[in-house]
Structures are given as C-alpha cells and as structure tokens.
Amino acid sequence: MDNSIESNLFEIRKTIPNSVKLVAVSKFHPAASITEAYNIGQRVFGESKVQELTAKQEVLPKDIEWHFIGHLQSNKVKFITPFISLIHSVDSLKLLEEINKCAKKDNRIIDVLLQIHIAKEQTKFGFSPKECIRTLNSISLSDFSNIRIVGLMGMATFTDDENEIRREFKTLTSLFNELKGTIFSTSADFKELSFGMSDDYLIAIEEGSTMVRVGSKIFGERNYQ
Numbered sequence: 001m002d003n004s005i006e007s008n009l010f011e012i013r014k015t016i017p018n019s020v021k022l023v024a025v026s027k028f029h030p031a032a033s034i035t036e037a038y039n040i041g042q043r044v045f046g047e048s049k050v051q052e053l054t055a056k057q058e059v060l061p062k063d064i065e066w067h068f069i070g071h072l073q074s075n076k077v078k079f080i081t082p083f084i085s086l087i088h089s090v091d092s093l094k095l096l097e098e099i100n101k102c103a104k105k106d107n108r109i110i111d112v113l114l115q116i117h118i119a120k121e122q123t124k125f126g127f128s129p130k131e132c133i134r135t136l137n138s139i140s141l142s143d144f145s146n147i148r149i150v151g152l153m154g155m156a157t158f159t160d161d162e163n164e165i166r167r168e169f170k171t172l173t174s175l176f177n178e179l180k181g182t183i184f185s186t187s188a189d190f191k192e193l194s195f196g197m198s199d200d201y202l203i204a205i206e207e208g209s210t211m212v213r214v215g216s217k218i219f220g221e222r223n224y225q
C-alpha cells in the first residue's frame with residue numbers, strides 16, 4: 001500500500017464504524033492536501049490555529065465542515081464564529097461567554113464541546129472533571145442561547161501504556177455519563193465524546209468515542225508540533 005492521503009483515508013475508514021465521525025486533522029498541512037481528501041469524499045476537517053484555519057476556509061469549498069480543536073484565545077473567537085461547525089476545545093467560562101457573544105452577533109447557534117484534562121501532562125488544556133461540574137453548576141445554560149454544549153473532548157497522555165490510555169478515556173466517559181444523568185438529563189444534544197488520535201483512535205472507539213481526530217495517520221508527519 002502506498003502512503004498517499006487517499007490510501008491512508010481509505011484504510012482508516014475501514015476501521016471506523018459509521019456511528020463514529022472521522023475528523024481529519026489537517027493542521028500544518030497545505031490546502032492542497034485537504035483538497036486531496038475532499039476529492040474522495042472527506043468533508044470534516046480539524047484545525048488548531050485560528051489564522052491557519054481562516055486562511056484555508058477562504059480558499060477551500062464552502063461545504064467543508066470545519067472543527068476547531070486547538071487552544072482558543074478569547075480575542076480570536078470572532079474570526080471563526082461566522083463559519084465554524086464545532087469547537088472541541090472550550091476550557092473556560094470566559095471562552096464560553098465569548099463564543100456565545102460572537103455567535104449572537106453572527107446570528108448563529110454554535111455547537112461546542114467542553115475540553116476535559118485527563119492526561120498526566122500538565123501542558124494539556126482543559127477543565128478537571130470537578131471544575132467542569134462546578135462551572136456548569138454556577139451558570140444557567142439558558143443564558144447561553146447561542147451555544148449548544150454537545151459533549152466532551154479529551155486527549156490522553158502520550159504513552160505506550162494502553163492501560164493508562166484506557167483509564168484516562170474512562171475518566172472522560174464516566175464524567176459524560178454523570179453529566180448526562182444530571183445537568184444534561186433533558187438535553188438530547190449532549191451526546192458526543194471526542195477522543196482518540198492517530199495512535200489511540202482504535203482504543204478510543206472501543207471505549208465509546210463518537211468522534212476521532214486523526215491527523216498524521218492521514219496526512220503524514222507534520223514538520224512541527
């Protein structure tokens with residue numbers, strides 16, 4: 001098998017059930033690589049830098065479903081709210097408020113995931129499970145009329161230890177189930193779990209992921225980050 005984007009995508013799709021959404025993470029790869037994937041039917045792409053995303057969005061087909069997966073600064077939210085389909089990485093109340101405000105201006109309702117810190121590395125972003133519950137209890141979801149919280153997102157520790165990865169994924173699914181049974185018990189929208197990347201997406205699917213974010217296994221190694 002060659003290592004073209006087409007064959008990589010084809011191979012990965014064979015391993016993913018239809019109920020799981022494949023987000024093709026195209027960060028640091030050129031628009032031409034996205035076009036290759038687009039031409040064989042891929043429509044969902046994930047980016048982690050605002051400037052890079054807006055530059056690509058301008059030149060690529062308008063039926064692409066763009067997902068923002070990186071750390072998002074409040075002052076940059078306004079650049080993506082006109083078109084973004086899903087923001088995976090909401091990690092503060094301030095960011096939630098800013099997205100709601102910009103979405104209102106754009107006359108949109110934007111789907112978001114709350115990012116939960118499940119990894120051992122301190123460098124990764126996100127609420128701790130306790131902070132997440134505390135934050136949700138401190139607000140009234142009806143005040144966020146231009147946002148729909150559709151689930152949770154997380155990143156496991158970068159490790160070969162499969163048990164550790166499973167343990168971290170289970171932290172995420174158990175928080176999800178707790179929220180589903182309480183704060184979101186009447187919200188049919190709260191149904192997504194975004195976890196699993198190139199090295200651990202098969203484990204993630206076994207552990208209940210509904211959305212995997214796969215980059216290097218599709219597009220090849222990135223030059224940096």
Ligand SMILES: *Cc1c(COP(=O)(O)O)cnc(C)c1O
Pocket residue numbers: 025027048069070155197198199213214215216217
């Ligand atoms: C880069 C990135 C990915 C994709 O990583 P790969 O290991 O290349 O599949 C997924 N999720 C997030 C949040 C990322 O930043």
